[in-house]
Amino acid sequence: MTQSDYKHGTCAWCGNQEEVFRDNMLCDTCDSDTVYCTVCRSRQHHESKCRHVFQSHGCGEWRGAGFDPIDNEMKAPFHRLLSAMGEDFAVDLKTAIRSGRFFTWTIAPMIGGGGMLELNGMPQRDGRSMLFEWGDALIKLGEGRRAEELHDGYRWIVSLYKRNTTKANRTTLAWIDQWLWPFAGAAS
Ligand SMILES: [Zn+2]
Numbered sequence: 001m002t003q004s005d006y007k008h009g010t011c012a013w014c015g016n017q018e019e020v021f022r023d024n025m026l027c028d029t030c031d032s033d034t035v036y037c038t039v040c041r042s043r044q045h046h047e048s049k050c051r052h053v054f055q056s057h058g059c060g061e062w063r064g065a066g067f068d069p070i071d072n073e074m075k076a077p078f079h080r081l082l083s084a085m086g087e088d089f090a091v092d093l094k095t096a097i098r099s100g101r102f103f104t105w106t107i108a109p110m111i112g113g114g115g116m117l118e119l120n121g122m123p124q125r126d127g128r129s130m131l132f133e134w135g136d137a138l139i140k141l142g143e144g145r146r147a148e149e150l151h152d153g154y155r156w157i158v159s160l161y162k163r164n165t166t167k168a169n170r171t172t173l174a175w176i177d178q179w180l181w182p183f184a185g186a187a188s
């Protein structure tokens with residue numbers, strides 16, 4: 001950033017009088033601590049943000065359906081999550097997203113561990129509701145040795161919400177197909 005990117009003014013987020021960026025009227029701190037969510041159409045702070053945005057594991061770059069719904073760098077982490085969860089999950093996730101009813105919901109206990117994770121929109125399997133079963137499998141992975149490498153893929157699916165994230169839903173459906181049939185389309 002050069003000096004000409006700044007001007008003296010009032011930060012649009014914290015209200016401090018200081019040097020702010022000309023384009024978004026934010027001070028340096030607020031520029032890195034906040035992000036604009038295109039789903040909510042409002043700026044989010046990393047300490048209390050909406051579900052559509054998250055910071056990647058490691059480098060802390062902003063990601064998610066509300067930040068970049070066609071973010072190709074999320075494909076590899078998302079595929080890693082599918083590989084850890086397996087084909088049945090991939091197929092069910094596809095059905096859930098296509099139904100327009102997919103979203104995750106965390107039920108955290110007041111004290112101690114043992115939270116629950118709902119995966120809404122998932123189809124039944126052999127007459128059984130999978131609302132919590134897939135969530136249990138995800139929680140197990142999140143508590144396991146591979147938790148760190150699966151973080152971004154998991155946060156990506158959490159950033160999807162029903163039909164509010166249409167673009168990211170479409171991206172995710174394409175990624176699922178590419179994972180299910182890696183050689184399809186290779187000839188074309
Ligand atoms: Zn500020």
Ligand SMILES: [Zn+2]
Nearest residue numbers: 037040050052
């Ligand atoms: Zn949002």
